[in-house]
Amino acid sequence: MRILLLTATKKKAHRPHHLSPLVLAALKPPSSEVVYLDASKVAFDPGRSFFDFAALSFGTSDAEEASRLSRKLRSRGTKTLAMGAHPTFCAGECASSFDSVLAGEPEGVWELVIEDLAKGALAPFYDCPPDFASPEKIPERRLLGHRFFDVISSSKGCRYRCAHCQVPPFFHGAVRRRSIPSFLAEAEKLGKNLFLGDDNLHADPNHARELLSALPRLGKNWVLKTSVDLAFDRHLLLLAKQARVKAVQLCLDSFSSSSLLSINNRHGHPEKAGEAIARFHDHGILVAARLSLGLEGDGPDAFERALATADSLGIDLLSPRIVPPLPGTEFFRQLSREGRIFDPDWSRYDGRHAVFEPMGMTSGELEEGHAWLERELNSFRRRLRRASLGIPGFLAAFDVPFQGG
Structure with missing residues (x-):
């Protein structure tokens, strides 16, 4: 067969x-x-x-x-x-x-x-039943051929309940963890540059501590997803440096507390973002951040403010997207109840198109503002600056939509 x-x-x-x-x-x-x-x-x-x-x-x-x-x-x-x-x-x-x-x-x-x-x-x-026993099978990477970096996960799922995210409902609110020895045995056979595919490493600080303590022996370079909270755990931050974590991706979503509350994001902490980024930098860790546009509280000036704030905070790579109302999320249900979703074309739910009417601007202004911000972030001047600072372009590849599984 x-x-x-x-x-x-x-x-x-x-x-x-x-x-x-x-x-x-x-x-x-x-x-x-x-x-x-x-x-x-x-x-x-x-x-x-x-x-x-x-x-x-x-x-x-x-x-x-x-x-x-x-x-x-x-x-x-x-x-x-x-x-x-x-x-x-x-x-x-x-x-x-x-x-x-x-x-x-x-x-x-x-x-x-x-x-x-x-x-x-x-x-x-x-x-799939929510309580199934996950098989600890090593992925068949021989099917992939050559690649610059490998992906490996020590856990799946997230304990946070952000209204726009499909991860919690997909995993029934659970977080699945694999054994550290199994993870290390797999990672040891992989290349030098690894991306930790966990949805949010700091969602379970105890698991994060056990994992990061074990990584230095491998001698690999790591990129991982986490929240700003990791920067304020001195022990974890030191472990991350010793583990050779080269970059983190933060799901900030917004620099506005009210916008974060509208999607139940309890871990963005915009008031602490500047200090968190400085702490990561002090430990030699680059910071990439994802920003969601079109939330409550965002108006036509949100794009220029986002760019200025990202620059002032020292974010190394900003990845903005128009927040898509994805099926299975509370954000989708809310906008459906309010009759604000106007585009049924799923191909446009990609973070680049406005498929709903935002509260503080028109859908056209949202698309135009996002396109302007993308152009500014990818201008020759900014790309030259990132190159001069040694910020690898492949960091942008790690800001990908959740596919499930």
Whole structure:
């Protein structure tokens, strides 16, 4: 049996590889052949090769492209399955283009899917139980080929409940942690530059302390996602330096406390951001920050203020996006109740388009302001400054939307 594991998208990007399909590849039956493709890096033509079964992983902005690919694969006799964040929250919609839909973490029901497939009895819907025992399988990275950096995770999920984020509802509010010895054994075999794929390392300070204490022996360089709180834990910050953490990505979302409260972000702490960034810098750690635009409290002047604030705080790399109202989130439900979502085209839920009417400006002003901010951040002068400071451009690759799994 030939199995295709496809990260479905039509957007070309240098981004970290998605781990979940590679874990599924490690769970394959002995007699099967597994092919993994990331359509953001390699063009995929459904008509060139035949597969008995194809599992497509995708987020909301790639839903229409994934459905198109599934229809082409099915026309050639391939059974298809939808998995990831969008199928989890929009299973009924996906069912019209796929033979089967998997909600939640695919590892929890993958062996059942393969068993049913072998019997010719693929179910139309699979739902991963929230309390399943996660298999500690090493992802099949041999399917990836050459890459500059590797992704590895020690945990999945986040204890925070930000209204615009799909991570907590996808993982049923739980945080899954793997054993530190298992993590170290996998990391030891990888390259020099590693991205820690945990959704927020500081969401569990005890786990973060145990993990960071173990990393120095590996001699690797790390980039990780965390909150500003890590900077105020002196022991953790010192451990991060000793572990050779070279950069952190902070999910600040906004420099306004009222805007953060509107999406229930309790860890942004704009009043402490400047001191936190200075502490990271004092320990030789670069700071990348994600900013969400279009929140309550944002007006037409939000873009110039954001740029000026980022400069004054010393943020090394700012990644702004228009906050998309994604299915499964409280933000989506709120805007739906208020009748403020006007664009049903999922491909525009990508952080670059305004698909809803914000409170403090028009949707047109939001798109224009975001485009202006992107141009300013990518101006020749700013790119030259980042290069002179030794800020690697690949940091931008780590600000990617959640796909699920």
